[in-house]
């Protein structure tokens with residue numbers, strides 16, 4: 224496979240603080256690669272190293288097989304869409320898009336042609352003469368992306384570009400960005416703290432925490448088969464129990480939670496007898512199961528119904544006061560459930576995963 | 586007392602001050618400028634245009650003022666950029682104080698400071714002689730280059746302060762975005778930083794130009810012996826020739842012509858005074 228970006232053992236230190244800590248990964252040509260992590264985990268620092276604005280403390284950045292050490296940002300075959308877009312307010316839309324081509328001394332006629340072509344491609348034909356402040360949030364977004372794409376970069380780096388938009392527009396831009404990437408075929412590296420953005424758009428997602436990559440995989444892998452407790456807790460909603468593993472039988476463990484419920488669940492590699500954490504997705508829980516053979520079950524009281532269309536949930540509490548979310552299918556079978564109702568929740572041992580409880584890294 | 590009474594109570598001293606010290610003398614000078622010993626006439630103004638020494642002095646003064654303004658701008662842009670974007674916040678305040686410091690002593694003292702440094706028996710000559718760089722002392726004072734340097738030094742603060750305030754509002758990511766899109770350093774200055782700083786450049790340039798044009802001390806003390814600054818012409822009329830009428834006419838000509846130059850400058854760069862002032 225051809226890689227547009229190969230990063231090996233990259234480290235960035237600010238004083239004694241490691242913002243990026245020994246990160247290695249490859250991005251295949253033409254793919255949509257996301258880096259997902261809470262704010263402050265080092266995503267921007269990593270991206271700025273790729274763009275050339277920060278120099279790495281150690282490690283190697285290769286773009287299309289070429290080592291980038293010592294290459295200034297204006298000479299790297301990558302372009303960055305800034306968090307707050309950084310459109311030039313002193314120029315109109317067409318001049319913003321033509322900026323990079325001008326720097327490359329492309330003939331004026333060709334600049335005009337390519338600018339118009341690019342505006343059309345991002346759905347803004349005829350907007351060339353508009354001033355930046357006349358555009359809406361979503362339009363600015365598209366100009367910022369067009370300004371980079373017109374240069375045909377090997378990599379397009381995007382730093383939380385949807386962060387400033389309102390929710391509705393963000394949903395819409397997610398789909399549009401994905402479509403745009405498929406159409407132009409440029410490799411996108413997209414960083415975000417919003418897991419739904421990462422899951423919806425990406426071919427591959429890297430989950431980052433405290434300067435390190437926790438797991439790299441497809442959105443499905445991250446959701447279905449998280450390799451670390453951080454990924455299990457960060458990607459998608461998850462219920463969480465602290466407890467103790469009492470028995471290990473091959474791929475299953477018997478766990479007693481701190482409130483003395485006993486469950487069977489799937490074992491992750493390092494789980495062994497001793498303190499452990501159990502994760503369970505809301506949609507893995509069945510309300511009032513008919514046959515309970517082989518299921519873990521426990522009683523709970525409905526505290527509230529969180530109606531959200533297809534994504535509706537029940538907020539329930541166990542007798543000892545532990546709050547849990549359970550998916551509420553909208554098939555009318557559960558219309559009788561009211562806050563205060565006592566129900567039984569059941570789940571298949573395969574759906575819950577158990578990690579050994581590790582002391583959090585400082 | 587009601588509110589409007591109070592308003593007038595506080596405003597009256599201001600208005601009186603403005604009227605007595607600014608309006609009244611100017612009106613008086615304005616009237617003087619149209620009088621000769623024989624009565625009303627435009628002769629004082631006509632003299633300026635018919636006597637080459639007068640208008641040549643003005644042209645020289647204006648050209649040098651423009652050169653000084655441009656040089657001040659060229660020197661101040663990197664200084665302001667360093668202060669706002671490159672220095673750490675704590676160093677920033679210190680640098681601003683360093684800039685202000687020379688202005689705590691009077692211009693006269695500052696100019697004499699330069700003279701001590703530059704004259705034939707001055708500090709620099711002494712140093713160069715001791716180091717063996719020169720064989721005989723050279724006179725570094727009393728030429729146009731030294732005078733312009735002195736004027737730039739005197740005016741810098743008035744350029745740096747407005748530049749610092751516009752540069753503070755420049756988003757760093759604009760500079761980075763331009764760099765990312767392939768612009769060289771010079772190109773970033775030309776296409777991003779200077780266009781952004783335009784209002785500050787204009788207001789700084791107007792202030793510096795007016796100050797330099799109306800400066801008397803520095804050109805007089807540091808400038809060449811056989812070249813005059815226009816303010817010296819005015820001084821000569823008032824004090825040496827005792828011709829107040831001619832002096833007053835020159836004063837108003839200086840005001841009118843310099844306003845014209847500023848107006849042309851604004852037109853050439855496509856700006857309006859109202860935008861700059863706001």
Ligand SMILES: Nc1ncnc2c1ncn2[C@@H]1O[C@H](COP(=O)(O)OP(=O)(O)O)[C@@H](O)[C@H]1O
Nearest residue numbers: 237240242260261262263264265266267268269
């Ligand atoms: N120039 C810098 N100097 C010192 N610390 C920095 C610098 N840039 C970022 N950091 C620190 O590095 C960490 C990661 O920052 P950043 O990469 O911006 O995170 P993210 O983009 O994931 O929110 C933060 O704790 C931040 O304080």
Ligand SMILES: [Mg+2]
Nearest residue numbers: 263266267383
């Ligand atoms: Mg960030």
